Amino acid sequence: MNSTIAIKKSTKKKTKKAGSMFFIYLMLIVIGAIFAGPFLWLFITSFRTGANLYDLNLFSGKYSFDNFTGVINFMNIPQYIINTLIITIGAIALDITFSSLCAYPLALMQFPGKKLIFALLIALMIIPAAAGLVISYLTITYMHLLNTFLGCILPCSVGSFSIILLRQAYLGIPKELMDAARIDGASELKIWSRIMLPEIKPTITTVIIFDFIGNWNQFLWPVIVLQDPGKYPLATALQYLNGMFNYKFGYIAAGTIISIIPVIIVFLIFQKNYINAVAGAVKG
C-alpha cells in the first residue's frame, strides 16, 4: 500500500520535472529565436532570388548563390575584404607588439612614475573616446595621413584595455623565473622576448580576439579618415552601399552575411577566452 503511494508520488514528481524541463527549453528556444532569428532570416534571404525578399515567406522563390556572386562581382567585395584585412591585421600587430612591451615594466619592473602611469591608463579607459574625435581628426590631417590606411589604423591600435589585460598576465608569472634569467645576465629585451612573452600567450590570444572583433566591426573612424570609398573596410562599405543600393536587397543581404561570418566564427572558436575576459572586467 505504502509502496504504491511512493511509486505514484515519484512518477508524479517525474512528470512534473519533465513538464518544467519542457517549459524551460521552450523558453530557451523562444528567446533564442528573438536573438538569433533575425540572423537566420537574413542568412536564408541571402540565398533567395526573384521573390519579394522583404517578406517572411521564406519558401517562395528560388535558392541560389546569385546574390553572393552578384555582390562579389558588382560591388567590389573582395577589395573591401582586403581593406578590412589590412586595417584589422595592422591594428592587431601594432597593439600586440606595443602593448605587450608596455605592460611588461608596469607589471615586473620598479621605476618612478609607475603608479601615475597606471592611473592614467585607467583614466583613459574611463573617459569616452568620442570626446576626442575632432582633435584626432585634426592630428591625422596634420600628419598628412588623411585617406591612408595608416591614418585608419594608428588611432585604433594601442588601447589601454589591452595594456591592463596584459599587465595582469605578466603579474601571474612566477618571480623565480625572472630572477633566474637576470642572474644569467641576459638583457631586458632578451628576457622579455625569450622568457616572458611565451608565458603570456593565452592572454595575447584574448587580446587578438578582442582586437579582431573590434577592428573588423569598426565603421565610424574609417568614414571620417578615408575620403575614397574604395578604401573603406567592409562594415563601412556596407553602410555606404546600403544607402546607395538598398533596392538591391539580395546583394546587401549577401554582403552582410559575408561581413559577419568571420566574426561569428572567431567568437565561436575562442568563446571561452573571450567570455572569461569579459567577466573578468568586473573584477579587474
Place this chain on the structure above:
Amino acid sequence: MSSLKAKTRQTIAAYCFMAPAFVILILFAVIPIIGSIPLAFCNYSVVGQTKFIGLDNFIRAFNDPDFRIAIVNSIEFILIVPPLQILSILLAILVNKKLPAISFFRVLYYIPVVTSMVAVAIIWGFLFDANGAINTLLMNWGFISEPLGFKDSAAAAMPCIMFITIWQGLGYYMMLYLAGMQSIPAELEEAAMIDGANKFTAMIKIKIPLLKPYIWFCTLTSLISAVGVFDIVFVLTKGGPNNATMVINYYSYYKAFNDYEFGYSAAIGLVLATITTLFSIAVFIYGKKGGGMTNDE
C-alpha cells in the same frame, strides 16, 4: 653605488619598453581629450578666424532648440534603456541551470553582441521596413491594416532605436551576471534551502545581495553607454526623422563633421564627457570602498 646604477638602468629600460605605446596613446588619446577643452572655448571652424570666445559655445548650446531636443531625447533614452537592461538578470538565471546544451543557448544569446552595428542596423532596417517581415506579420495576423512606419515615423523611430540597443546588449549583461552567479558557492543556496527557504526567497535573500557589485557595475555600464548612445543612431536614422532620434552624442558629431563647427561640437562633447566621467568615477569610488569590483593595487 652599483645598486643605484642598476636602478637607473632599470628605469631607463622601463621607459624604453613603454615608449612606443606612449607615443600612440599620447597622440590619439591624451592630446585629443585635453585638446578639446580649449577648443570648446573657441569658435574654431573651417571658415573664418579662430578666436577665444569664452563661454559663448555653452551659452549658445543652451539656447539652441536642436540641442534641447537632443537633451530631451537622450534623457528619454537614459530613463528607459538601462532599467530594461536589468532584465538580463532573468536571462542569466535562466541560463544558469545545469542542462544539456545550455552553453549553446548562452552563445546564441551572445551573438548580437559581437556583430557590427552596421550589420545589426541593416537587418533590423529591413525587418522594420514598410514591406518588411514585421509589418507583413502584423498585417497577416490582423493587428494592423496598414504598414507601420517604425524607423521612418517620428513617433516610432526612438522606440525602434531603444529596442535594437536592448536586443544587442542583453547578451553582454547576461554574461556578466552569469559570471557573478557562478562565483556564488552553491553550498550557500543549499544551506538556505535546508533551513527551509524556498527557491525564490533563497534568490532574494542570498543571491541578489551577493550579486550587488555586478548589478552596480552593469547598471553603470549601461547608464554610461546610454548617455553616449551613438552608433545605432548613426547607422539607422542619422537623428531623423525630423530630429526624433537626435541624441547629444550624435548632435556633437553632426556639428563637427556636417557643419564643420569644431568649437561648438567640442563644447557639447565636453558636457557629455563630464557627465560620463562623473558616472565612471562613481563606479570606481564604490569599487574602492569595498564594492568588491577592483582588486588592483
